[in-house]
Amino acid sequence: MKGQVHTAQRHDSALKHVTGQALYIDDIAEPPGTLHAALVLSPIASGRVRKLDLSPAASSPGVVAVFAAGDIPGLNNIASPGKHEPLFAEDKVEHAGQPLALVVAHSLDAARAAAERARLDIEPGEAILDIQTALARQAYVQAPSTILRGDPAAALKTAPHKLTAEFGVGGQEHFYLEGQIAFALPGEDGDLVVHSSTQHPTEVQHVCAQVLGCEYNRVTTMVRRLGGGFGGKESNASWVAAAAALAAAKTGKPVKLRLPREIDIIATGKRHGFDYRYTVGFDDEGRVLALDASLAADAGWSLDMTPGVVARALTHVDNAYWIPHVRAVGYACRTNKQSNTAFRGFGGPQGVLVMEDAIDRIARHLGRDANDVRALNFYGPGGDETPYGQKVDENHLARCWAEVKQLGEWERRRAEVDAFNQANPVLKRGLGLFPLKFGISFNIPHMNQAGALVHVYTDGSIRLNHGGTEMGQGLFIKVAQVVAEVFKVDIDRIRPSATSTAEVPNTSPTAASTGSDLNGWAAWEAANTIRQHMVTFAAEHFGVAAEDIEFADGNVRIAKPGSNQVMSFGEIAKLCYLGRVSLSSTGFYKTPKVHWDAAAMRGHPFFYFSFGAAMAEVAIDTLTGESRVLRADLVQDCGASLNPAIDLGQIEGAFVQGQGWLTCEELWWDKQGRLRTVGPSTYKIPGSRDVPAVFNVRMLENAPSREATIFRSKAVGEPPLLLATAVWTALKDAIGAVADHRTAVRLDAPATPERVLAAIATLGK
């Protein structure tokens, strides 16, 4: 049997990817009469719209129609009702790049040329362009939220040692290679099929219907695959789809809206940048006694998913460490910039930086090894409850830590790096270690549900559908493995099909690393229901007990006294059909145990934790600030991995993406608030040479999830991104070597050559 769970299986589309046969939305054949759309964007970060004159655009060659806020039949709102996030700005603009209107033309070039002819009369207003200004003015998109345990103020007062520090980290552009795109095709009675490169087909359906003022049942969202998502196509895909849907509904023609790279980058949200300030209290050994931390997120102009991001940052501020007294306050700062959104890790990567920075400073202060201080503070017996009240179960921290130190040859390399630094005045090397604990589940409990739809046909072939989207992460092959396991058939017999709101409704986004956890179980339920039907029928038909029906190797064996009848899976399917047995089933799953009180910031928000550890070695040039990552050793907990080949790809890819966030990827706005890093020539994601030359990745062995996850596997999408924190820590170590590690290092991220050089410059002072 081919394609069982826990075996390495290639991505189901790999051969189509390499031959160019895999279809993305822009590759779907266009029906005659298809129109193309282009957006009119605000060039100004903040202002009042005095006049929006679209007539020059409307009269441009090839233009069919123009649409602005007033043309929307339903609500001009792309957020859930009650919140206000207009599809097209009305009286005021709140960031440079905000959509004001849509131009629809016979060709893409005609639409884009016409969009540039719109006459915008906007009275510039005052713009808030950074977190500190927003904090000073208390400009927030939601009230500050706080996680509190114990009495941190009192504990800090009595702590033998106390340190206060500040630092900041920038945002991150998703840079999915396939830009945002939607293709809306009108049908009869106002029905609409929307092909959308989205991680959240159901939200696309809802937002399109809300903008059009129709019932949800009129809109079908479909997506076979995304050319990358990373969180950037969770909420942002919805407004792109709604704009296309509006134009399709109004013109009665198929309309495609594909954002050119520059428009995509200036119009859509990114990972939240954060500014931090914290005070940490500790004892003589470096045991953390209390933490009082402020985490201020750059939310951008609107709410979007900022509440969830801030909540996850706050629930990850502890990372791997037991902190008896904690106050962590999250500020969601309103700025006149892109509305920041989900990005792989969803606030978690930003949250964990606080304690990593604090421990480096504690160690420096006490003259101890930072990694001993890390291990000293790990969650463990007597200190195993998170600040929000969830126990740290199935704690693999110590094991991951020991394994990564062994894998990375910590003792030897620490000595080598120190010797190198003694011998080299210009180049310095640094080592960084990072322990990981990451909570798995949506912080919003009701989102932890999924549906699937499985059909078995009379030739024994199987069609699989579920609410999860395939964006490269290998979800379709993993869920297919689950179904193959239920029926004990070759995976080739299972045909994964495009995600569609018409097949599985009311789905959650494919996000928060939960794709295979949720959809795997839902598909298992669906397949198992069919299998039960088959067993019941076969037992009766052959006059045996249900236990005597055995599925194995693509066959079904009927164990009767004196005979062992074997039928192929197709034969039993045909027999079931003739016996009038349903061979189709939905499946439904909801994650057990999760609950969360968002007001009190307490509960059990995560079904389980994922663990890991990383070691990174870097080199810096102290004259130019240039750096390289020389080596990385990673240990990642995947439970009993459903598919080690896919999970390896997730770990490596996430690490490199995290490395990019913390090193070379810099978003840069000019003084007018216009983002100027708008394409790969100005916004630098890692290239192949930036990947550590030595890159060792291990999955934690013999560590099946203790919770009842699908075949005891664990989520893998986001946790390994955080492992790149080791690179940041290593850079601080290398910088610290300039002053012989006597001084603590402040290193804001991304650690571009400029920031590394600036950090070195502060050491002398």
Place this chain on the structure above:
Amino acid sequence: MADRIRFVLNDQPVELDGLSPMTTLLDWLRDHRGLKGTKEGCAEGDCGACTVVLERADGQREAMNSCIALLGQIDGQAVRTVEGLHGPGGGGPHAVQVAMAESDATQCGFCTPGFVMSAYAFATGGEKAELDTIHDALAGNLCRCTGYRPIVEAMTKVAGLPVEPAPRLSTRAGSASFDGSFHAPRSLAELLAMRARQPEALLLAGATDLGLLASRARKPPAAVIHVAHVPELTAVRETDKQVTIGAAASYAQAMPALIASYPALKTYLARLGSRQIRSMGTLGGNIGTASPIGDMPPVLIALEARLRLTSTRGARELPLEDFFLDYRKTALAADEVIESITVPKLWPHEVFFCDKLSKRRDQDISTVAAGYRLRIESGRIDDVRIAFGGMAATPRRARTVEAALKKDGFAAAIAAIETEFKPIDDWRGSAAYRLQAARNLLRRLELRVASPMHAVDVEAL
């Protein structure tokens, strides 16, 4: 003149009629030819999702970005796309496709056809499976999913595949003109006459810069004179005194001669664009576009390069340092073309170094770039030329720095940076960083001169 664009696509002859020669190759492939395998990721020649392979008459295969290539440029060429790769006997996937799939080198798959084409050019080019070479071959392709490790693994597997036979090219003997807007002269005389007649037409060499007008801005130039087929402009000549590079020779063509004479350029040129860019881009274009952050001007100024500027009125020589007048303004007359760039070879006792600072090592635009030529006799620096890019509105010599260095040594030279340059803040770096980095690059230079055995460059690690 109503010539038609003719080329070979995946072994099949193609002749175009009624299409603008300013149409990008990518748009034609996808929208007109219906070949959807080649993707648009950025439309600025940077992400590599649109990579196709140019098949030269000598069998050489070069990756190029189809998004910024104009159809007029493709006339007389042979192009292969991902749909044109096949296994032995024409069936099934090609070995590079198999290797990519079997190495788990695809995730979302959107960048994959571009990687496959870069891998194809690499695998059939007789190169070895060395990491440095593989990274060089991949520098023009971005992947956001895999972290590249499996792609590098696939490249290792396919290195050194048999060199595939050269395609049959329908080469064009004489000049061509497409649509009255795209002129492709085949001789210097024709080029100069055309230039005199149409001074407003843009000179187009590899289109790695001008191509963005068509691809990203969607406003292709009204008229171009394509200089890439003029033999006088593509020749690379060398004497014992100097190297002369035709203005329209691609970097790929010019690199061997340049690196042989100035070894420090090896790493520097490898960091200029990517293979996709270097297969098309030219020295003449890099100079003619007069960007303050072009990579070649600072090093060529330091090397005392001279330009040969030619028109129907005759030819003149101009030191490169006198070519740049102001931001994007040059000394090129409306009827002139840059014919060639001549770089004198180093004399005994002369050494040459260069530096490039950027956020990413490969395929990034310089924050600061610098070239230094020094004559050192018995430990004494008695002549020096230093030029910087990214420090002013034009690339230029740092004369006060040179004077200070000659007179009072490195400390004085470092102090002179601030009087010499008033750089700007932008997304590549603040003015303060540029100044500090320029000062520190002089420290690095001092270390190189003082202790040449010592590694003072992070790339050495």
